[in-house]
Amino acid sequence: MSGRQTIDLEDWPEVKYLLARLIEARKARGWSQTEAAQRAGTSQPYLADIEGGKVSVSLKMLSRLARAYELPLTHFTPDEVVIKSPSMPRRKTAVLS
Secondary structure, X not given: OOOOOOOOOOOOHHHHHHHHHHHHXXXXXXXXXXXXXXXXXXXXHHHHHHHOOOOOOOHHHHHHHHHHHOXXXXXXXXXXXXXXXXXXXXXXXXXXX
């Protein structure tokens, strides 16, 4: 089964910040998701998935959004490093004798 896995934003505060800044930039211009998507050359459902944390945004798409909003890429990233390790699944290990 192949499906999308939503990112746990509590484990990734940098991503949570980036998504909030994307939404903020769009709303500051008074644009709907449809208008922002058209200006960035993508679809509204894909932009909704990005803003909702349902897909990982590529650097290329982030650049396209930044250009559409006429903002530098750095506008979407936090100024500080967040010191928090994301939850990582445990691996099963074998005991060798």
